Amino acid sequence: MKPFTMNRDTMNLPISDPRALHAVHELGRDEAGRLYSLRMRELFAPLGVDMTAVEALTALKIAGHSLGMLMERWAEQHGLSEGRMGVLFRLLRCGDTPLGDLAEDLGSTPRNITGLVDHLEKDGLVERVPDPDDRRSVRARLTEAGRVRIEATWKQGIDHQFEMVEGFSKEDLAQLRHLCLQLVENARKELAK
Helix, strand or coil: CCCCCCCCCCCCCCCCCHHHHHHHCCEEECCCCCEEEHHHHHHHHHHCCCCHHHHHHHHHHHHHHHHHHHHHHHHHHCCCCHHHHHHHHHHHHHCCEEHHHHHHHCCCCHHHHHHHHHHHHHCCCEEEEECCCCCCCEEEEECHHHHHHHHCCHHHHHHHHHHHCCCCCHHHHHHHHHHHHHHHHHHHHHHHC
16 A cells, blocks of 8 residues: 655645645546545555445545535634524524524534524624523524624525535435435434444
8 A cells, every 4th residue: 555645735734624635535536437535445445345335434424524614614704603604594594493492403512502692692693582482491583683694694605505516416416315314314223222
């Protein structure tokens, strides 16, 4: 196996930097024209076993990481984090929402949502209001400034997502969705054991 080397310019970059991600995950094409990670093939070739599943799941992890970095960069351009933008968007679509429901809807922890709402409240974008149905619960509500901020950005965010899937057919996207959610179902089964 040939030794792994990184370009001197990318060697000391944090992994969150896209140039470092590119250096670690250089891509090649197989005989059918499908992309794969050169590094993953290099690492697993000496094992002499079928690593198709590992390669596919690693590709999904790389894709998720790349998309997360892009979303974070886009949110930062609007003075937000990806998490804060998610809270604002959810409140725009759903109205006043209990913090526990925000955590569940956004796949986050209650503690993380509390921190996000704290920051958004400090910035004047969100306010806490009593829950009329449960006196022990608190709801988050968009302020007028929060509504203006998220209404000015959400459409652009949707457009960015369409850019990411340029060249995919509707059938490709339906299959991608299905395969990702099939992995979610399989992971849930494993976690339930």
